[in-house]
Amino acid sequence: MVEKPQIPSQQPASAEPPGPPRSSAPTSADVARQAGVSRATVSYVLNNTSAVRISEPTRRRVHEAARELGYVPHAAARSLRAGHTRIVLMPAPDVPVGTLYSGFLNEFQWALSRFDYTAVQYGSVGVGGDDAARAWAELRPVAVLAPAGMGRRGIGILQRSGARAVITLGAEPVEGAHALIADHRAVGRVAAHHLRERGHRRIGVLMPREEGLDAFAVPRLAGVRETGVEAVALPVAYDEENAAQVVAHIRELGLSAVFAYNDEYAMLLMRALQDAGVAIPDDVAVVGADDLMLGRLLRPRLTTVRLALPSGQELAEFVDRLVRTPPAGPEIRDVLDASLVRRESA
Amino acid sequence: MVEKPQIPSQQPASAEPPGPPRSSAPTSADVARQAGVSRATVSYVLNNTSAVRISEPTRRRVHEAARELGYVPHAAARSLRAGHTRIVLMPAPDVPVGTLYSGFLNEFQWALSRFDYTAVQYGSVGVGGDDAARAWAELRPVAVLAPAGMGRRGIGILQRSGARAVITLGAEPVEGAHALIADHRAVGRVAAHHLRERGHRRIGVLMPREEGLDAFAVPRLAGVRETGVEAVALPVAYDEENAAQVVAHIRELGLSAVFAYNDEYAMLLMRALQDAGVAIPDDVAVVGADDLMLGRLLRPRLTTVRLALPSGQELAEFVDRLVRTPPAGPEIRDVLDASLVRRESA
DNA sequence: TTGAAAGCGATACCAG
């Protein structure tokens, strides 16, 4: 690289006029200069440090200068110095997600911000397992909601990187981490229990072929089986043609009831059943899940399983407690509440 | 600092035995010590610095040590030194979002990671305007997808904080920033244009009362009006009772067609119309939007407006170009493509 | 080929 001959003595006297225009953001040093104080003082004033008393006029000058320059503290520098961040990392959902979960996420983020945490959703797409864990660990989050797929190794990486709370989110706990259990077997159990009471002993269970839905569909099927009813898995794609085939299959097998995975698949199935002249619920009973509005609009009205998550506020408190006073052992919490909404279709 | 008398030869043979247990994460210095090299060498090896050649045995020792210690670089330190980050910040959606947008987000994040950016969704809930902008700026993102609500001031803050590309996402451009225009008027226009062709001159437009949906509903209504058809705004809540009232209103007004905001509201409306004995499309025609699967399941099948966004890949390239070679002026891009899907309901 | 050391920006000691 060519040495550019510098003429150092020719610096203009005024604060920041011509010359190379400010390319990057102003630092606390700039604010200090502008206010005529030291960097330390700037820090004290801007952080309201109570251990030290700064005179009112000085405070004003500092605030003034900060405002004028448009000073914004540098998060990286701050957390480097502090030795920790207030970042709570969570996976951005990688499958289309219902209003239940996305509503919950928003509420949770908002609640975290009340506790002065910075909620960051990190894309989990495209990197798997330990690599993802390492990428996440680089941000040195104080807490992590780890996706289901992250194994013990990944958990360990996160913990060793300084995360005070690593919380897995999935069907079952991972050793060494706290766990929020969303046990979808409960969904199948509730649906099947109802059908069983109504006299059905052998039922079909829709299994969406859609990518990423197995994670929920398989446990729901298992839940159905736990109740003792005989369950026939019926793979189905979300289109009418395939639904018609499934209906044919249902008739061949002589099934008297179907648990449809969720309300949308229930709607698909009901349409196909009705188009085939099958009466609901008399010939075939149908149960959905999620309690979407559309279930109330179907005819017959859809019997469904309503799911509920804890409030974002509750979970934010949970995270905060884990961070502030880490318990001796892992804490396990069941979070998915399933209850039957009985209408007309079953 | 007190000089600690080191007895270099007495290092225990095993990796990391007694002494004060590692409380926090290992640093590159730890790796260097373990490998018996300098921190600089560690950096060279781990970053594959091409400007400098390191012997193969040394490389191996460094990698080994890093693996053993579970070393993960500290993102904050790295970007502090580098003077910039690779963070692309975008707002986490604050309203329940359809599969269209959430699918797009995932694709986009994945595509960004192919370009070696770190996509971070930042919760936008609970902080407004300039405060949000400041909070975002603390992370020193290299690019920002700014939510619609962020004004010129916020944009400026972000830019001065060093963001190389600030891209607004909304109905109209904000001065000084690049813009991705999602002009929802086009949706209303497409729907109304079709209805107009079919002879309707005066139509109802459903306006969801749901929080946060105005942002889309209002422009869609405006789009309808642009086509010259007379539009009557019909506020509606998402429940059957209210829908029935809206139907009564529709009959009083003698409207022959309704643009239902989206497919879900269209379904609600159709149910209410049919319950009231109104024939679709003969008495009242209905057009939805979003082209959800459920539209195909309704009877009559729902005529709707399909929306399309550019691919995540495309947009990631756009962002990358803006970051690498910032153009002289702002770039404006229309991203929302609306087209009619003609079925039976209108 | 490797090491020593400067510095990125903010904070918290300890003197003055």
Next chain:
DNA sequence: CTGGTATCGCTTTCAA
């Protein structure tokens, strides 16, 4: 009450 200054972990000249 305010100002120097060491420090966090990492990269990158510059010297050896």
